[in-house]
Structure formats: C-alpha cells, structure tokens
Amino acid sequence: MEIAGFGVEAWLNQYEKTATTDISQSSIAALTMQEVVDLDGHHGQKFYQQLNNLRLDYGWIEGSPAFKKLVSGLYEHVPADNVLQTNGATGANQLAIYSLINPGDHVIALYPSYQQLYDIPKSLGATVDYWHIHEAAHWLPDLTELRQLIRPETKMILLNNAVNPTGSLLDEAMLKQVVELARTVGAYVLADEVYEPLDGTPFSSIADLYEKGIAINSLSKTYSAPGVRIGWTATQSRELADLFRKYRDYTMICGGVFNDQLAVLILQHRAEILQRNREIVSRNLKIYTDWVMQEPRASLIAPHGISVSCLKLDLPTDDETFCRQLLAETGVLLVPGSRFDLPGHVRLGYCTQTATLKRGLTKLSAFLRRYDA
Known part of the structure; x- marks a missing residue:
C-alpha cells in the first residue's frame, strides 16, 4: 500500500511549534482544561471525584452509554447503538473507508477538501474521481458534474461538509440531490461534518438524510x-x-476512560460551548473581513460561520515560499493553499484567540507591503 504525504498535516507538524503567532489552525480557540471541568458547576470537583473513582482499564470499548446517548441526540435518526467512538474524526474517516472500500471500487470525492477523503481510497486501490468545488461559485460544487461522474458501480461519495479549507457549506437542498443520485446506484455517502456553522446557517447531517449516509464528527x-x-x-x-x-477491532480498542469522561462533560454542556464559540466566530469574523476590505492584496469568499477560511493573496511568489518567509521573519503561521491543491491561497484560521488574530493580521499586512514597491 502506498499513500501520498498528507500536505496540511506535514506542514503543521514541521512548523506549528515554531510559530509565535499561529493563525493557521482550523479549530475554534481551544478550551483549557480548567474551562472544561468548570462546566460541571463545581469548579471541577465533581469531575475529578468521578475520575478518581475510575479504574484505568479499557473502559467502554465503543464509548460509554452516556457518550453514545449524547451523540445520538445530535441526530434525528441515529440510534445510540449505531454510534461508535473513534480516535478523532481522522480515525472515523479511516474506519469507514477501510470498512467499505476495496481495490477496483469507484468512488467520488469532493475536491479539494480534506485529503483523507480521496487519498485513503486511492491507497486501497480504488478509482477516485474528483467532484470539484469552484471559486467562482463561492467554493461550491456543481451537481451537473456529479451526475456526469456517477456510475452504476459507484461505491461511495465522500464529502467534507463544511469544506476545509474554504468554509463553504453544502446546504440541505444540495445534499438531498446528492442522496437522490447516490440512491439510484446504491452508493454510500460519507460526510466529514466536523465544521458546523455557528452563524445560524441551517445544517443537515447526511446521517439524517440517507439510510446509507455515514456521518463523521x-x-x-x-x-x-x-x-x-x-x-x-x-x-x-x-x-x-x-x-x-x-x-474497528483491528484499528483501535477504546478512546480511554479519561477522554470518554471529558467527552461526556463537553457534550452535556454543548449549549454553553457553542454559545462561547458563536461569540468568537462573530467577533473574529468581523475583524477579519474588515481587514480584508482594507488589504489590497487580499480577497476572501467569507465562510458561513465556520472556523476555516481560504484567503486569496496577490503575490509575485508562490504561496509556500511566501508562508515560509512570513514565518521566518514574523513568526506568523499560515497554511499554504498548495497543501490543499489551491495555489495562490492560504488557510487562515480566524477563530483563534482574538488578540492573536489581530496581531497576526497586523504582521501579515506589514509583511505584504514589501510587494507594493
């Protein structure tokens, strides 16, 4: 089995710990451990008391009943017993693709998006056709193209919804048409759904729309x-x-009793976390889009309240060289768009700490001025 290097992960593995101003990441500003345990309403005392009574055995192999029930509650048509805990979404994507894709299978993958979704099937010997997103269409794909790609033997359609790194969203109407096409040939539809919009934009999970839908989160x-x-x-x-x-028995045993307990606490307090994150998204997106409006070398198709963005830069050099020089001279980290097969762009993670975003944008503008002469 051979597989391509994972562009974005290789970049971050090499550079993220040397950055002093990291505006490359795709998560919303990470919670501290204290912020998480404070969610129990007892400054963590209840959480740690429960933890202290746990044995460090394998725990619940598929995730605790509390975890599975909480995840099931995020969907309309997913029973708790159909929820399987994995090592992040990367582990979930790998599990689903590994379970279903065989050499010679035909799959269709949204492209460019998260590299796992097309390069793992390729590594398993599948034929992968790309369903392209288009900058001129606000980074959305064309359903006509999907109709041309689908075959009677198509095994799976793989989506990243919302899309990393563009922040574009396939709405329910489009997803229903994808499902309609998939159903005609009996294809599975896998959707990596880790990026939920936080600006009030309606979001539909593929697991609720299709009996052969696989939701990853x-x-x-x-x-x-x-x-x-x-x-x-x-x-x-x-x-x-x-x-x-x-x-799954061949790829992992369990998520660990500590991680499972943390996951349960987070999901129990989902509303508080999402409210916190809506405020970060709203505040930071305004700062970011205001900056784009006054930066002559930048343009942006704004994400729908999603924590990733694909910034276009007018540069006389390639994006990888630019990002390396920017990091070396200013400490500011971006991900070159070439790592997503989107040259001339960068991934800018605007949902970091607000002070970090402001500092990063200021440094980025100052660095861009060298190209104005």
Whole structure:
C-alpha cells in the first residue's frame, strides 16, 4: 500500500511549534482544561471525584452509554447503538473507508477538501474521481458534474461538509440531490461534518438524510477540544454499524476512560460551548473581513460561520515560499493553499484567540507591503 504525504498535516507538524503567532489552525480557540471541568458547576470537583473513582482499564470499548446517548441526540435518526467512538474524526474517516472500500471500487470525492477523503481510497486501490468545488461559485460544487461522474458501480461519495479549507457549506437542498443520485446506484455517502456553522446557517447531517449516509464528527473543531481526541461514526443502519465494529477491532480498542469522561462533560454542556464559540466566530469574523476590505492584496469568499477560511493573496511568489518567509521573519503561521491543491491561497484560521488574530493580521499586512514597491 502506498499513500501520498498528507500536505496540511506535514506542514503543521514541521512548523506549528515554531510559530509565535499561529493563525493557521482550523479549530475554534481551544478550551483549557480548567474551562472544561468548570462546566460541571463545581469548579471541577465533581469531575475529578468521578475520575478518581475510575479504574484505568479499557473502559467502554465503543464509548460509554452516556457518550453514545449524547451523540445520538445530535441526530434525528441515529440510534445510540449505531454510534461508535473513534480516535478523532481522522480515525472515523479511516474506519469507514477501510470498512467499505476495496481495490477496483469507484468512488467520488469532493475536491479539494480534506485529503483523507480521496487519498485513503486511492491507497486501497480504488478509482477516485474528483467532484470539484469552484471559486467562482463561492467554493461550491456543481451537481451537473456529479451526475456526469456517477456510475452504476459507484461505491461511495465522500464529502467534507463544511469544506476545509474554504468554509463553504453544502446546504440541505444540495445534499438531498446528492442522496437522490447516490440512491439510484446504491452508493454510500460519507460526510466529514466536523465544521458546523455557528452563524445560524441551517445544517443537515447526511446521517439524517440517507439510510446509507455515514456521518463523521468529533470534538476537535466546533467543540474546541482537539486534544481530547474523541470522534465518532453515526449511521441510521445497524448493518453498517456492525460492519464498522468488525473493522474497528483491528484499528483501535477504546478512546480511554479519561477522554470518554471529558467527552461526556463537553457534550452535556454543548449549549454553553457553542454559545462561547458563536461569540468568537462573530467577533473574529468581523475583524477579519474588515481587514480584508482594507488589504489590497487580499480577497476572501467569507465562510458561513465556520472556523476555516481560504484567503486569496496577490503575490509575485508562490504561496509556500511566501508562508515560509512570513514565518521566518514574523513568526506568523499560515497554511499554504498548495497543501490543499489551491495555489495562490492560504488557510487562515480566524477563530483563534482574538488578540492573536489581530496581531497576526497586523504582521501579515506589514509583511505584504514589501510587494507594493
């Protein structure tokens, strides 16, 4: 098995710890451990008392009953028993693709988006056709193109919704047309749904729209807890869940009793976390879009309250060289668009701490002025 290097992850692995102003990340500003445990209303005392009584065995292999019930409650048609805990959304994507895709299968992947969704199927010997997003269409794909790509033998359509790094969203009307096409050939539809819009834009999960839909999610992005490393698969179908169970036994045992307890606490207080994050998104997006309006070398198709953005820069050099020089001279970290096959752009994570965003944008503007002469 051969697989391409993971562009964005390789970049961040190399550079994120050397940055002094990191505005590259796709999560909403991470919660501290204290902020999480304070959610119990007892300054963490209740949480740590429960934790102290736990044995550090394997715990609940698929996630605790409390976790599975809370995740099930995020959907309309997903029973708790069909929720399987994974090592983040990356683990969930890998599990679902590994369970269903065989050499010679035909799949269609939204492109460009999260690299896992097309390069893992390729590594398994599948034929992968790209369903392109288009900058001229506000980073959305064209359903006519999907109709041309789909075949009688298509096994799976893979989506990233909302899309990383553009922040564009496939709405319910478009998803229903995807489902209609998939149903004609019996294809699965997998949607990595880790980016939930926080500006009031309606969001529909593929698991609620399609009996062969596979929803992937985690606590990393919308819930501001990437360090917990808990994700999940969610399906209407018990048959699918049982298939994932078989393959899951080969890829992980459990998420760990500590992480599971943290995940339960976070999901129990989902409303408070989402309110906190809506405020960050609203405040920071205004700062960011105001900056774009006054920066002559920048243009942006604004994300729909989603924590990633794809900023276009007018540069006389390539985006990777620019990002390396920017980091070396200012400490500001961005992800080159080339790491997503979007040259001439950068991923800018505007949902970091507000002070960090302001500092990063100021430094970025100052650095861009060197190209004005």
